[in-house]
Amino acid sequence: MNRFHAAAHSPAVTTRIGVALGIAFGICFLTGLLSHLIQHPPGWFGWPSRPVHLYRITQGLHVISGIASIPLLLAKLWTVYPKLFEKPPVRSVAHALERLSILVLSGAAFFELVTGLLNVAQNYPWDFYFPSLHYAVAWIAIGSVVVHVAVKLPIVRGPKEPEKPSPGLSRRGFLRSTWLVTGVAVVATAGATVPLLRNISGLSWRSGKDLPVNRTAAAAGVLDTARDPAWRLEVATAAGTRSFTRAELAALPQTTAELPIACVEGWSHSAVWSGVAFPDLLRAAGAEPGAEVRVLSLERGGLYATSELPGTHTADPLTLLALTLDGEELPPDHGYPCRVIAPNRPGVLQTKWVRRLEVR
């Protein structure tokens, strides 16, 4: 082993990288949990409709901290890998448990980072098992992190070993390389969500000038139904069902607002939308703003063909059933004849090609 390797395997280096990884992984877990709660809200959970940009920040943090965790996890495994092949493999029950917990921890962390990265890179390559599995394994990962930190805390807080001058240099070198690679990974991807970084984020996905398209009208199988002159928006309330032609929707009071689409993949993009604000639409249909509304798309099947608008959102005058995008008629790929655009809401819930609203 040369000096660089010997230094990289020192406990001090493992600890420094471990602390950074713990922070990045913790942020990733909490922001991921938040995103899950917003998409599958239990009764006790409420998510506000303001500030408008809050979800784009929390989800941007989720993806950025996840990406930062990848080089940190690799570096951390590198610093300890001689120990992974130690002999004898098991010295005592405690030792066996510790090794097992590290195996679970690295396996779960790897699974989370790789599935997250694939989701971002391939635009939802899976149908439904990804989000639920990614969510379930997150608990295994964070649970084993907590156990691992509890076991290692005495070492982290214990007396620092004296830095020997010569290996010290290489140690610092290894740490510096780790911070550098992590920094580059973050800056290269952060442009997808941080507008200021957009110009220098060579590698970032979906960072062009135009609003990205998540699923096209053709892919969703709605090209014909979206253009059908017989299309009507149905609004079902306790008092009965009202339907609106597109011209009738356009004749209602219109609201214009600049609002972002903040995809769970981490990219986000602002655009100027106009259409009917939900409070106005609900009143026109004989219902009250603040009612819970189920949104149904022309798309058949598909994970994102329906969504729920909570009362906080249907009472907010910035929650739109949008008819135009950047001053033009809504393009088919962005949801023609109309779509939901609500403030502070995950992109997956901004349902396109709306055909029916069910007021609860």
Ligand SMILES: Nc1nc2c(c(=O)[nH]1)N[C@H]1C(S)=C(S)[C@@H](COP(=O)(O)O)O[C@H]1N2
């Ligand atoms: N009906 C329907 N609506 C949908 C989707 C979909 O697959 N089907 N994708 C959602 C996702 S994941 C995102 S990020 C946004 C993207 O909107 P855009 O394609 O207009 O940018 O639309 C949302 N609305």
Ligand SMILES: [Mo]
């Ligand atoms: Mo999305």
